[in-house]
Amino acid sequence: MTIDAASPAPPPGLRESKKQETRQLISDVATGLFLAQGFERTTIAEIAAAARVAKKTVTNYFPHKEDLALDHQDAFTASLAATVTGRQAGEPALAALRRAFADAAASADPVAGFSGPGFARMVADSPTLSARLRDLHDLREAALADALADATGTPRDDITPRTAAALLGAVHRTLFQRIQELTLAGQDTARISATVTTEADSAFGLLEPSLAAYAAG
Known part of the structure; x- marks a missing residue:
């Protein structure tokens, strides 16, 4: 043997x-x-x-x-779509995304842009990473458009979910950039969180006339 x-x-x-x-x-x-x-x-x-x-x-x-x-990129690109898919019964997409951003700001979630000064500077100084981050924002918006189409029973090539996703994605993109800007300006996390929470209310509020009841779960 x-x-x-x-x-x-x-x-x-x-x-x-x-x-x-x-x-x-x-x-x-x-x-x-x-x-x-x-x-x-x-x-x-x-x-x-x-x-x-x-x-x-x-x-x-x-x-x-x-x-x-950018090792959080998969979570980043899926984040908005996941919020819409997992929203509460009867909750419109705008309300769900607004609530999710407030939670992310309160917890200083890296996916929302809370990366710390060293990382923010690294991205800002790198043309390659800056370009890739723009691509990720585009991919996140595209995934959100698909989720909104599915949530409303609309074909994925329909202009309405794509437009809604573009508007919602623009707010998230602006808030992400704002977090990075304040980080590079030397503000601490608590102050940044408080600032963008207030600014997010204004930014999302601009979409209420058109999207307040859109894609209610």
């Missing part, structure tokens, strides 16, 4: 846990390097060396360099 001396394969749960640990390690190392020397000046090879993994391992987990910096 022969004995297989090879180590048994780890259970699926352990394998997934190790993958998540490796991914988080790479992300943390990359963020540290980006903050220290700038996004544009940091290479994938440097990140791999600092994380003690192969360069291919980095690109397997993060196909694009921007993915290493």
Whole structure:
């Protein structure tokens, strides 16, 4: 009888846990390097060396360099659509999104733009990241348009949900930029949260005449 001396394969749960640990390690190392020397000046090879993994391992987990910096991008692009899909019974989309933003501002949610001064400066100084962030805002708006179409039983290519999403997305884009602006101006999180909460009431209020009852759940 022969004995297989090879180590048994780890259970699926352990394998997934190790993958998540490796991914988080790479992300943390990359963020540290980006903050220290700038996004544009940091290479994938440097990140791999600092994380003690192969360069291919980095690109397997993060196909694009921007993915290493904007690691909340999936949550970001899905956030507005998820709010509409999960809104309360009878709650219009505007009310749901307004409430969700107030909650995000109160908790200083990074997805809403509360990234801290170092990260905000890194993005502002990087043409690549600034361009990618604009793309993410566009993707978030497109996902919101689909969610509004589904919520109202309207074809996804109909102009009404797309227009509503453009208006709602513009408010969120403006508030995100406002948070970044105040962060770069040196204001602390509590003051920023208070400021944008008040400004959000005014911004969302501008949409009430046209969208107050739209897409009521």
